[in-house]
Amino acid sequence: MANQYNSLPRHSASNPVKIKIKLKLREESTEVRTLITHPMDTGRLKNSKGKLIPAHFIQEIKIQHNEEVVATCVIGSPISKNPFLKMRFKGGQRGDIVRISWVDNKGDRGSKEQAIP
């Protein structure tokens, strides 16, 4: 709490986390590709002034197909900056809704929905 930088939400209106979703209907499954813009700081890296940048990373990405959870990705800071995932699920149809939601170690969260084209 003493460190103001720590207590401020990194993702303010001027720097929101963006979620990109690409959905593709394949023969037997629907392919979900998602990229979430997030620093994924490990807490081990120093800034230009030699001060440690505090750990700040997404801990969970949930993928839902019509409200049903198809994958819960529990991740740590060894996942690259701007996490990118690809997975496939069965039973998707044109127009179905896929929802991606994330939570980070500071309790920030976000989500986005997209229809299968």
Add this chain to the structure above:
Amino acid sequence: MNHIQQRRLLLKGLLSSSLLGVATFLPKLALAAWPKSAFQSTTAASAIQKLEPELTVEKSTEIKIKAPKLAENGSIVWIEISTTIENVESISILVEKNPTPLAAKFILSEKAEAYIYTRIKMRESSPVIALVKANGKLYSAQRNIKVTLGGCGG
């Protein structure tokens, strides 16, 4: 006078401790499922043990790991894991020589295919382990990835 001051102190204490309580409690509540001890483990073996304390790992040839043989930039190394093992519950990725080896655990529903693709950080050349949980058992496979420039920041 003394009494009032004491009471004021007590009230202040109560207020700040309750505020602190709320501030520390909220994030924990939101992230109850995040296996902190596994992610903080400094060896792959202990991370696996913390993830699945009751299971032993069996080597499997049915797990396929696709990744570059030589990654130039350790901060972005793509990796694809798929398996023909049925009833997969989860697929985890561990980078043996990273400061904290566990990178991710993908919990898959019945509808999900046994396939994942993501990008990981690697401090140095290292074996990368794919850990698959299926039918109440743990299976693993590994593959070496060479890294020219480390990407864990330190």
